[in-house]
Amino acid sequence: MSLTALETAAVARAAASPMLDRTLAWSAVNSGTGNLAGLAQVAEMLADAFSTLPGEITLVDPAPAERVTVDGRVEAIAHGRHLVLRVRPGAARRMLFTGHMDTVYAADHPFQAIARLPDGRINGPGVADMKGGLAVMLAALEAVEASSIRDFGYDVLINSDEETGSFSSNALIAELAQGKIAALTYEPALADGGLAGARAGTGNFSLVVRGKSAHAGRNPDDGRNAIVAAAALAVRLKAAHGPRLSVNPARIDGGGPNNVVPDLAILRVNFRPALPDDVVRARTHLDSAVAMVSAEHDVAIEVHGGFNRPPKSLDAGAEKLFGLVRATGADLGIPIGWNPTGGVCDGNNIAACGVPVVDTMGPRGGAIHSADEFLIPDSLAERAGLSAVTILRIIEGGLA
Template identity: 30%
Template sequence: MKATLKPALTDWFRQREGEMLDLLEALVNTDSGSYDKAGVDQVGSILESALRNADVVTSRHRLLNNGDCISGKIDGEHRANKHVLLLGHMDTVFPSGTASRRAFHIDGDVAYGPGVADMKAGLVMNLFVARAFAELGGNRLPLHILFTGDEEIASPASRRLTQEMAKGARAVFNAEPGRPTGNVVTGRKGALFMDFEVRGVAAHAGVSPELGASAIEALARKTIALHALSNRSNGISTNVGTVSGGLSVNTVADFACGQLDVRFPDNIDRSALRQQIIDIIEEESPTCTCGKVVREGLFLPLLTTAMTMDLLAHYQTAAREVGFTVEGEYTGGAADSGLTSAVGAPTLCAVGPVGGHVHTDREYCMLASIVPRAQALALAIATLDPD
């Protein structure tokens, strides 16, 4: 890295802190739940426009049901060498209307709002890092950026593109929120999402209950059995997070449904665990009820490899250069970093601005972390060995 580039990069971000906050406010105040294609596409258009204004070559990867993906590329000084991938997702877990009810607001040095940390602050950081290199140069390696729109539901439409863009990468930096400790993430559990339905037999609950078979009772039994698979000693956790069903209070329910979340470390036999779950869901208990899985989503674990730790050490050096220290953590939360790790790309996750209470109405982002995290990421990219 040229001696003059470091101060130029760090000063560049300081001078644009106000612009970064303006963009963060605009993104947080745009609903972009995973199933809100129009909202995710609106966020994508904002980011796409900002990249194009910085003369970054962009592509829109159109999807039928999920938000379109946006990618960009900046040539490096060593064009033939491996690239660096900046990864982030535009979708949130919040339904349409949340942004108007809980709009972006700042209290002291803390910003609040739906998706402010997970991960709209990370989107802002990645965008401005790309802009910095587009304007100043200094990236020895080609820099690629990808914004996806379905990560919160296990990336059913974007996972192939994510893995294609990660293949052959020198490094992948995923802008998930920095931990509340300020640390980054070097390992994650995998996750399995399952939507399942249960069928029973309807009957009048007062006149002829013996003629019915309650789908709600069956779902309750399955929930208890599924939760019994949780095991702290081996790192497996299971949670039926939503349930619904029934027609009326005086009818034996002939239908119910639920959504299951399963977390597992990389040393678990995923196929065997999945079969245990299927057996529970499909079990006929009570008699004349039956269940089936109607949708599955899979997050791969982020493996803690020697390459991961080397990348952490490199990032730590850059962080110290701009005034903060950071360690690596393991977490039960899943992310697209597992997809990039699975194709052999050295991956560091949660390099985004620091935040917490994600997926809740208390979600926050520490504003004082936005500029330093962007500076550290930019310096880490600028000083990566091309080989």
Template identity: 30%
Template sequence: MQDYFEKEKDNMLHLLERIVNIDSGSYQKAGVDKVGDILINEFAQLGFIADVHEIPDKGNNIVLKHEEATNPSILLIGHIDTVFPAGTVAKRPFTVEGDFAKGPGVFDMKASHVMTLYALKYLISQNNDAYKNVLIIINTDEEIGSISSRELIVATAKKVQYVFIMEPADLAGNVVTGRKGGGKFFVKIYGKSAHAGVAPEKGASAIQELALKIVALHELTKKEGIHVNVGLVSGGQSVNTIAPFAEAGIDLRFETQEQGEFAQAKILEICSFTETPNTRIEISGGITRPAWKTDERQNELLSFMRDAASEWNIDLGSTYSGGGSDGNFTGNMGIPTIDGLGPRGGNAHQDDEFMVISSLNERGQLLVKVLDKINKRN
């Protein structure tokens, strides 16, 4: 198996270059769909049939199932959208430097799709029918909370016994067995403009009111298991004008559902009134991903994977993450879920994002072994 992945290395990198060199930010529908079409065609050559779920304003979500499959018990989930704006590929396209591949989305998480494809190719080449036991969801809006794909993920996950999230692994190769829940809120504050020097008393500062809200919102972080961050702010008309408008984006993280519900209620309460006269406030958003905590069935699946990894003398570590993924949905549902099965690398969402090329082989073999062992057990 190791020889197979080594032999296919150049082909994997060629495909990876093709899909990395397409701008596919979450709101760039044409680019996201182009990446999806390439993967649909690649999987079709293996006998996988695509069920395309059309989305008008974002990339189309895709479910792949082999034409010979009857009742798959494993769901693999991965996204093809990135966080990068249009034009990023032109500035820093796919490159290879030694054992590192670089480019927008190469690590998070386009390399995972290439690795998954070639793992299934290997199973087919060996007449190992574990490939028939797999469903695949290609998600197109994970980076903005899986808004359009959550319903599809939940409905599909109900049909399987196990879920593997093909998000990338960290440099140590740890898999993820739990994640914080999260939410996004957006606040708009309306005030009244006035000349800051001539008649400031006629104005009502939206920026002043927003500043008060930011202090109160950040105070929630003192509560156990809760973190609130006002990460985006804007407003005002000019430096010598009382600000008639201000807005902010709020990020919420929590370790348990109870903490999340408490924090959401407090955020809505804080933003339900204003303290600055003649201002008004609007808030939208809410919890986007539930908290995912490890349970007994989860630990059983992890133990099973560690047994598979030990056959290559790999000590498979696990970690808990503050970041969210589609694993939050399936893990919270109680379906045994393991996240972070993709290749190793680092610096996701940054200009120096990278993927360790040799880990395509290492992690590809692990995926093959796990799919094979589950198939035989079932």
């Protein structure tokens, strides 16, 4: 299938967008998930940029979220506001486009500068993940809006907490996903252009172990060692690790002077279930391990956390959407392949709502979440054109 005149015009319009300038400007402002001032500044910059699209932009307050501190207390987490744009909400056919404004680099992280590398790549915090993706999204939507097609609507969500699990935006994602025929999310593609297909889910837990303190020399047996119990719990949980369920006991907080039996420890553990049944299996194993260790070590264990991103499988709807993206790529001379991954993103949550989603529609890049993060600038126009034509084909019934 060759490109239509409408599609050809959309590709040219997308390529003319100032994507690189936007990416560099947005990446120059630190917007680590905990940097509320930086997030507020980037949110205003994004609201201004996305105002080129029709519809109403709002900055939505984050939902309450909490964490367990190193001393076992549960405290609220402050998050930035989430940007939402609603375009033609009354349209019969509507799509969802999502991205995130936060990065993994805190305000005091040493990686803050943007540099052009000798081979043409751009190194900088968030240039690929995902300030570049937001620029691609906007360019594609501007190109579609410049066409004559108006019998569709869409919502755009750019949240402020994706990098830490979207705990304050999960409900908003679910709300906006309702009734959508498809969704595109702008996480970066791999450097070779590959996309993420099926994704594992994730669950993060903080297990607060409360024992009893005692003198380590005079009466140690009167104590109940929370560190030992937490370690036993970590070993028992790790026993469930396998091909379909990754279990990673990541950290134990607690303890004190060498001459005191510790009465508090917090075990942090991550689960990566491949399939929905594995979520049930993981939760059952967790509950069983907590009960056994509590009894064996005579300690109390509080379980905080949950499975915040369900596994994302490629069902029939997702297969059809991936097929459309691949065919569109072929018409544009862009080979498109995809592979399963253990990584997670908001695409997991969208798919859990029954909406087909491709969640790596951003530019090509790599080494994300490190000081070597890079963007391939030429891929901005490439991926914006891919998105624009994909959207036009979905609007014209390409998923029917």
